[in-house]
Amino acid sequence: MGKATIRRVVLRQLKQQREEDRRRKSEAIRRKVFRLMAFRRAHTVCCYVALPYEVQTWRMIEEMLLNGKRVVVPVVRRGTKRLQLSEVQNPTADLAPGTFGVWEPTPLSLRPVPPREVDFALVPGVAFDRRGHRLGHGHGYFDRLLSRLPRAAVTVGLGFRFQLLDRLPTAAHDRAVQKVLTA
Secondary structure, three states: OOHHHHHHHHHHHHHHOOHHHHHHHHHHHHHHHHHOHHHHHOOEEEEOOOOOOOOOOHHHHHHHHHOOOEEEEEEEEOOOOEEEEEEEOOHHHHEEEOHHHOEEEOHHHOOEEOHHHOOEEEEOOOEEEOOOOEEOOOOOHHHHHHOOOOOOOEEEEEEOHHHEEOOOOOOOOOOOOOEEEEO
16 A cells, blocks of 8 residues: 555544544543653653644643653644744643644743754654654654654654554655654
8 A cells, every 4th residue: 555545544544533542542542651661751842733633642741740750742834845943831821723734832821942852752653653753744754853853862652552653664764763652
């Protein structure tokens, strides 16, 4: 199967998942993240703000802030096709729907953080494979961001079990994550 077919099939599964199941599995994944030693040691965590059908991250972001983590989230820069990172201090006040419907910091709450300061990143994907390759929505934003993070940064993909496939087709520009957590 090609990338477009895989994307279409998995997106359909994501959108058809019952909300109760999504919440329960997202909570199980949150617990797995918080048990990781690399996460516990991390100071600056990059975390995506989930679309409604993805592994939910809002509670993770709130809990990270309560635990004293510096949390940065991606902001889409359409002109450059890049993600800028911005520190979040209060998700409810700082974030609003932005590009592609993804919640991101409002212009008034933008606090830019260079990617080199990230030591742990939680990454979304439409699908992942067992080697850490990921399939996103096809725009390449996260591949470009991952290539700008420090080599020492730990990268973790979050997905539901049905999003983890044996093998995905890859291209030279694709960036893998080091670990994939599912439930």
